[in-house]
Amino acid sequence: MVQLTMQEINLSRVDLNLFVVFDAIYREGNLTSxxxxxxxxxxxxxxxLARLRERFDDPLFERAGKGMAPTPLAKAIVQRVRSALQDLESTLGEGLAFEPAEASRVFTLAARDVMEFTALPPLMVHLQKTAPNIQLRSLRVPRRDMINQLSRGQIDFAADVLLPVNSDIEHQPLGCEHLAVAMRCDHKLVGQKLTMEHYAKARHILVSSRNEGPGVEDFALSRLGLNREISLRCQNYYAALQVAKETDLLVTLPLSYARQMEQAGGIRITPLPLETPAVEVHLYWHRKANRDPALMWLKQQMLECLPRVMSD
Known part of the structure; x- marks a missing residue:
């Protein structure tokens, strides 16, 4: 009978404060106290108490001298009620205070592949030292969905170029990215200063998540009345560099990523002979995150760690 009565209660229709009252009456044994x-x-x-009695279809407490004595049902549920209240208090306490060394939580970051490659290693090294039980999920989110997913809490942060956002989304610069040119180690241009003429005459790989349209460097070339031959258009820089290692094609890519890939071997990098504006990379979050100490802590860690891998 007790089990059936409990199942019939719809939690969404119950004022949880009633259980605080239940616990107090049980503890004090007196309504006045x-x-x-x-x-x-x-x-x-x-x-x-009257509302609780209606919910449970049981008196819960009955007169006993000057006090109130619990019924068998009240005795049966008191430990579960107290355990649930303690869990809620702990949850609220965790929301107000965050101890990185002891916390166990999953955070989600939306980032492009270049940001993953350059930023995740130093960030995870830092998190493993300061918050070893923290888990970080890095996702690829289309830019058109970024605001919606931040608003709905599907992602906690996003790292991307400067984008138009509404007033609910806050952002802060992480740093600036400059561009470089990569080629295979025995390319005929290795050892020479890469000139505008060299660059315009060479064949290129364009990396873009879009199906069509020019890259940043193409806009700079067009302002000079120049264009370049695109032999391959692909979606990520790693694939582009693997092709460049085996061909005479050039790849224009972020300098921080190019430096790390050059250290891995197989390519050489050189400055881009074009004046292009540095690409600002920003960290985005929803303003409601400002009330969550854990998210604000992680934001600070990213603001401190990620600019280290960006080019000056």
Whole structure:
């Protein structure tokens, strides 16, 4: 009978404060004392008890001399009620205070592949030292969905170029990316200063997530009345560099990524002979995250770690 009664209760229709009153009455054994402990009037406590009795279809407490004695049902549920209240208090406490060394939480970051490659290693090294139980998920989110996913809490942060956002989305610069040119180690241009003429005459790989359209460097070339031959258009820089290692094609890519790939071997990098504006990379989050100490802590870690891998 008790199990059936409990199943019939719809939690969404129950005021959880009623269980705080239940616990106080059970502990004090008296409505007046319970009211004093809760800083409520005695009629308010009596009304709460009446609502609980209706919910459980049981008196819960019965008169016993000057006090109130729990019924068998009240005795059966008191430990579960207290355990649930303690869990809620712990959850609220964790929301107000965040201890990185002891915390266990999953955070989600939307980032492009270049940011993953350059930023995740130093960030994870730092997190493993300061918050070893933290988990970080890095996702690829289309730019058109970024605001919506931040608003709905599907992602906690996003790292991307400067984008138009609404007033609910806050952002802060992580740093600036400059561009470089990569080629295979025995390319005929290795060892020479890469000139505008060399660059315009060479064949290129264009990396873009879009199906069509020019790259940043193409806009700079067009302002000079020049264009270049695109032999391959692909979606990520790693694939482009693997092709460049085996061909005479050039790849224009972010300098921080190019430096790390040059250290891995197989390519040489040189400055881009074009004046292009540095690409600002920003960290984005929803303003409601400002009330979450854990998210604000992670934001600070990213603001400190990620600019180190960006080019000056």
């Amino acid at each position: 319970a009211a004093q402990q809760l800083h409520l009037s005695q009629p308010a406590v009596s009304h709460a």
